Amino acid sequence: MSDSTLTHRIGAAVLAAGASTRLGYPKQLIEHEGNSFVKRAALAALEAGAVPVVVVVGASADEVCAALEGVGGVRTVHNARWESGLASSLSVGLAALRADPKCEAALVMVADQPLIESATLQRLLHAFDDNNRIVASSYDDVVGVPVVFGVEHFADLMSLKGDEGAGRWLRSRLSRVTQIPVADAALDIDTPADAAKLAAPDRADDK
Numbered sequence: 001m002s003d004s005t006l007t008h009r010i011g012a013a014v015l016a017a018g019a020s021t022r023l024g025y026p027k028q029l030i031e032h033e034g035n036s037f038v039k040r041a042a043l044a045a046l047e048a049g050a051v052p053v054v055v056v057v058g059a060s061a062d063e064v065c066a067a068l069e070g071v072g073g074v075r076t077v078h079n080a081r082w083e084s085g086l087a088s089s090l091s092v093g094l095a096a097l098r099a100d101p102k103c104e105a106a107l108v109m110v111a112d113q114p115l116i117e118s119a120t121l122q123r124l125l126h127a128f129d130d131n132n133r134i135v136a137s138s139y140d141d142v143v144g145v146p147v148v149f150g151v152e153h154f155a156d157l158m159s160l161k162g163d164e165g166a167g168r169w170l171r172s173r174l175s176r177v178t179q180i181p182v183a184d185a186a187l188d189i190d191t192p193a194d195a196a197k198l199a200a201p202d203r204a205d206d207k
Helices: 037-048 061-067 086-098 118-127 151-158 167-171 192-199
Strands: 010-016 053-057 074-078 105-110 134-139 142-150 178-181
Touching (some): 010 086, 037 105, 037 118, 053 061, 086 151, 118 134
Parallel strands (some): 053 074
Antiparallel strands (some): 105 142, 134 142
C-alpha cells in the first residue's frame, strides 16, 4: 500500500530498456521471490508511494510489458533509441513524468537491483524536501540509484548522452547530494555470475 504521508508528489521512472548483452537473456524477466525483476521494481515504487510510476521499455519490449500486465497504476513508455545507452532511457522516463504538471520530483530506478524493497524507497522519498533536492543511495563507495531528483534537475539530466546515466552528473554535485545508505543496492545483475549470487542459498549470510 502506498504511503499517503508523503508531502511531495514524486513519480518513479523504472529503467528497463536494456538488452542484457552481458547476461545473454533479458534480466528484466528474471524471477525472484515469485515476480520478475521489472514487476518487483514497479510494485516497490507503487508501494513506496510514488505517483505516477512509468517503466521505460526498449529491448524485449513485448515481453517486459507482458510481465507488467495486471499491475494497476503503472504505465510503460517505449524508448525507440534504447540501443544508444542508458541516458536515452533516463530522458524518456523523465519526459513522461514531466508531462504530469503536479510531479515535483522523480525516483529513478533500474530493474536489475532485485533486493530493493518499498521500505528502502520510502526512506529516499521521505528524505526529499525543499532543502534536499537530490537524494541518492550510497553503497560500496558508490553514489547512485535508486535516486530522487527534483524537477528543476530534469532538463540537465535529459541532456545526458550515451550509456553512463546520471553517475557522473551526481559525482560532480556531491556537496548537494543527500546520501542514504542502501546496502541492498550493491547487488545489480549484469552477468551470469551476478545471477548466481542472487540464487545462492547463503547469499543472506554474505551481506
